[in-house]
Amino acid sequence: MTPQGAPDRFRRLLPMVIVVLVFLAPVTGSWLLRLSGWRSEHLVNYGTLVTPPKPVPAGAVDLERVGGGALDPHFLLGKWTLIQVDRTPCDTACAHRLWVTRQVRVTLGEDLRRVQRLLVFSGGRPDPHLAELRAAHPDLTIVGGSPQQLRTMFDWLNSGGGGPVDGHVYLVDPLGNLMMRYPADLKPSGLQKDLKRLLKVSHIG
Template structure:
C-alpha cells in the first residue's frame, strides 16, 4: 500500500489567506472603478438623455504622463496630480482678453449650476505661454473656489486636446474624467444650460463617488 503525506495545514491556511487577500484587493479596485465605469456606460451605451450636446471623444485620450506642467511660480507639477476629479478645462493665453474672461465666468457658473454635484468637478485653466497674468485676473481666479492654473507647452497641449475643425484650442471647454481621460469637447460659444446637461449625464452615475475639490 502506498502512503501519501497529509496536506500541511499551515500551507493550506497560507494559501487561503493569499486567495482572500487577492479577492479583497479585487473588490476594492472594482469598488473604486465602478462609478466611473457606470458613468461611461450611461453616457456612451444607454445614452439616457439622448444625443449629447458636445462632442464625445471616442476613444478617449489619456492625459500624457510627460505633460510638462508648471504652476504660476514656475514649480513643476506632476500630470498625475490632476487625476481624481472631473476637470472642466479651458486653454487660454495669459493676456486673457474679454472672450477669455467670458469663458472663465461661464466655467465658474457651469460648476455652480451642478448644485450638489459641483464638488466632484475642478476648474482647470491651462496656459500655453510664459507671460505674466494681470494681478486682477489672478485675484479673480483665486476668488471663491479657486481655479487650478497651470502652464504647459503649447505643442504638448495641441498634441493632447484637439479643437474642432477650423477652431483653436481656446474655443472649447474640455471635460477630463477622474482617470485623466479627455472624453468631451463643448461646441464653440456653448449654451450653458445645454452643456450643463452633458455634465450632469456623466456625473449622475457617480452618486457614490465624491472627493473634495483639489
C-alpha cells in the first residue's frame, strides 16, 4: 500500500468504525457499571427479585391469628401482600418496619385497597404491647403458630435465598407468588417505588 493510499483507506473505514463504537459503547458501559456495583435507581427494583417467582405451597398459611381463629387459607390470593416476619415482643426495629409498610401503603391512594399486610410472629414470649400494636395498625393481620406450622411458610419465604427470614419483609403477588425480599432496614422510598410500579402495570389484585 502506498503512503498516499493509507489516508484514503482510513477515511473509507472511519464510518464503519464509528458505527461499531456507537453499538459497543452501551454494552461496554453497562459491563463496567455492573463490575463497579453501580445501580440506577430509575431502572432497577429496590427489593431483591425472586426469580422465578415461588408459588405458595400447600400448608404455608396454616397459621393461627393472634387472638384466636385460623388464617383464611386463601388469604394470600387476590391482593398484593407485604409479609413481615419478626419475633415477639415487637421491638424497635420491628415497629419501624411496620411503620414503613403502613406509611407506604397509605401513599398509594386509591390503590391502597389492593395491598394488605401480614405480620408473622416467628416465636418468642407473648407481646405485652399487642393491644397498642393493633391500635396503631388496624389494617394489620397478625399470625403465629407452632414451629411445625411455621416451617412451611418460612421454607417458602427462604426459597428465593437471602438467609434467615426474621426481620425481613416479603412481597407476594395476588396469585400467591413470592416476588421480592426486602432488607431489614428497608427504606420507604424504595418500597414505594416498587409498589407503585407494580400496581401501575399489573391488572391483577
